[in-house]
Amino acid sequence: MRAPFIVPRGFSTPRMPQCRPRISQCPVVRTSGAARTNATASKNSSQSQDSSSSFSSSSAPFWTPAKTLLVSAFAAGLGYGYASYSQAPQAPKKVQYGSMKDFDKAIAELRAKFGEDTISTDEDELEQHGYSEWSSLNADRLPVAVAYPTSTEQVSEIAKVCHKYRMPMIPYSGGSSLEANFSAPYGGMTIDFAFMNRILEIHEDDMDVVVQPSIGWMDLNEKIKSTGLFFPVDPGPSAMIGGMVGTNCSGTNAVRYGTMKDWVINLTVVLADGRVIKTRRRPRKTSAGYNLTGLFVGSEGTLGIVTEATLKLTGIPEDTRVGVVAFPSIRDAASTAMQLIKKGIPVQCMEIMDDIQMDVINRAGGTGRTWAVSPHLFFKFSGTKAGVADSVDLTTKLAKDNNADAFEFAKSEQEVHDLWSARKQSLWSMLSLRKEGSEVWSTDVAVPISRLPDIIEKSKEELENLGIFASILGHIGDGNFHASIMYDRTNPEERERVEKVVYDMVDRALEMDGSCTGEHGVGLGKKGSLKKELGPETIDVMRSVKRSLDPHWLLNPGKIFDFEKDS
Missing domain, CATH: 3.30.465.10 (Uridine Diphospho-n-acetylenolpyruvylglucosamine Reductase; domain 3)
Structure with a gap:
């Protein structure tokens, strides 16, 4: 709905031409009726000096040159505005x-x-x-x-x-x-x-x-x-x-x-x-x-x-130390992470790996040792030597309060590299262990840190119930964790069960006021989850931004959301 034009007091609204949809068919905007009235008055004035001389200050002509110019400018402005709008490129109604x-x-x-x-x-x-x-x-x-x-x-x-x-x-x-x-x-x-x-x-x-x-x-x-x-x-x-x-x-x-x-x-x-x-x-x-x-x-x-x-x-950083500590349960590990963040203990990295993922590390090799097959937290501390030492002491005490075993720290630069490489290569280690016809489904969610123990414990339980190779790992320090599941791609029933566990985990994160993805993005895979997370109005604002920059939907189409609104 257009905002009404407020006519200045003492003026009449000029009649606008009835334009058809195409600007090329619009009549030319001519001099307004008010302007023609003024022109006629001027002509009559020049023909009759007696009539002109009879005007006094109390009966001055209403249509002064200034008023005429203002109304003419208004009419021209409206015509220009209409032309600009009708000639502007409009987003197509379909791709x-x-x-x-x-x-x-x-x-x-x-x-x-x-x-x-x-x-x-x-x-x-x-x-x-x-x-x-x-x-x-x-x-x-x-x-x-x-x-x-x-x-x-x-x-x-x-x-x-x-x-x-x-x-x-x-x-x-x-x-x-x-x-x-x-x-x-x-x-x-x-x-x-x-x-x-x-x-x-x-x-x-x-x-x-x-x-x-x-x-x-x-x-x-x-x-x-x-x-x-x-x-x-x-x-x-x-x-x-x-x-x-x-x-x-x-x-x-x-x-x-x-x-x-x-x-x-x-x-x-x-x-x-x-x-x-x-x-x-x-x-x-x-x-x-x-x-x-x-x-x-x-x-x-x-x-x-x-x-x-x-x-x-x-x-x-001046100094870096890497430490690894085992826990009897995934909840103990997640609770330690949540409490450490809440206390503000400085750490550079804090990663969780469950028992399945630790088994992957052992089978893939590369760290020069065999690890206990139980949930672990991997820590990296960095900063000044004094700051690192203080952070290590505080974290060690907090972990012990949550039933952790003793910390093990890398003793050399090579051990630092080997330990952290084991974490960084976790997905590729799983891929290297695949059998013929199997695939790895890797997904992530993020939740407020207070809900980490709850969602990780429940997700771990559902992954175990699948009865296949499935693990939890990820950047638990900022409320973001991943699930990696190895399944038989030739088995439709198995894929259906995996898909249900994955999207149940995503829905659980959303129920906790979390996000369907912490860092993988939406792509094709999580468009439906994004709708649940943000709602149609927010998605439509994103769609409007997309249309303004890419009206023909040429840039990476089909990702994040679709061209059409949901019915």
Whole structure:
């Protein structure tokens, strides 16, 4: 409903032309009736001096030049406003992608611009970019082609051509996501940043670095370690910065350093139509305008294609110690974690691994010892030597109060590496133990820390009742934990039981005012759970943002939520 126009006192409302839907069919807005009245009065005045001289100050003409100009300007303004509105691009009422012929034209045009090798249609590469063996599900289709750009400018040109032919675009960096985040349910062009994996700038004094999307976080830290700085967000070993931005990932360091959103200063983003924007400048603090950086972090490539990221760095701690402690039950371990957070004892990492996961470590090897097959907490303490010693003492006492065995601490840098590698490689260790035809379903939820013992204990019970290889592990320090389940993919009944346990766990987290995903993202796998978590109104606000930046739904379509509202 339009707001009423309030007519100034003493004025009459001008009659607006009756415009048809298309602006080209609208009559020209001519001089208002009020203006014509004034013009007629002026003409009569010039013809009759006697009549003009008979006017006194108490009977001055109503339509003065100033009043006439104001009403004329108002009429013209309304006409301009109508024209602007009717000519503005409107979001389509349904998604309409190009045909295969259109996609072939796009591929040919891009090859002509950049060379044959830039765009691949090789079947093996399409399979690699559209299917993931560790994702909870996969799309039925593969991308039509894979582009390998080398610069922001090339990504912009790719986007312009894909926009022209209505070809979906799917960003791809590490390919290690778990919710089909990089799948291609509508076909289209996957944009692989394999050749955009460099450090572009490093500012040691400002403690920040500018990188391209396909540099891995481990590779980044190796290249900058001589500066005494490091990037602290540490998900799976194969994760790359582009995907980490897309899912707002975290990792084992989250309890101390936070998640990806806390470490991204600005982004260079290519929009759906090929425009290039930078979300902000380089200071760590700003209150200038909307937080566009935060808008793109966690959007899974549905709002724009990230081609550069400026990241904060922090100093490498003076001292680091790694300790492991066993507990008689999963609840004892979870209660220890909750109490430690509540007391504010500083730890860099706090990870939980249940008895099944400890068995995986033993079977996979690599730590040089055999562990008790019972729930464990892995701790990493870092800071000054005095601060680390104090944190270790407080944590040891708290763990003993919760029935823990004695702490075991790494005695060398190699032991630190081996222990922490066992935790970081947990999913890949499970994958290495698979039998023919089996898959691993890995999922995560997050809850307020007070509910950790309850949800972990109940989830552990349900996983055990499955009667198959299933474990609990994860970043318990920030209320986020994971379940990994190995099941027979050829057995529909077994998959159905696994699926029920997974989504019961997700629903339980939501009942506790938690989240359906702490760091894996929504992708295809958790769209239904997101609706339960946020509700249709909140989802529709997200949908409105998406439509404003990508009205033709070309950027990673099908992820997070669908084009249509639920009926």
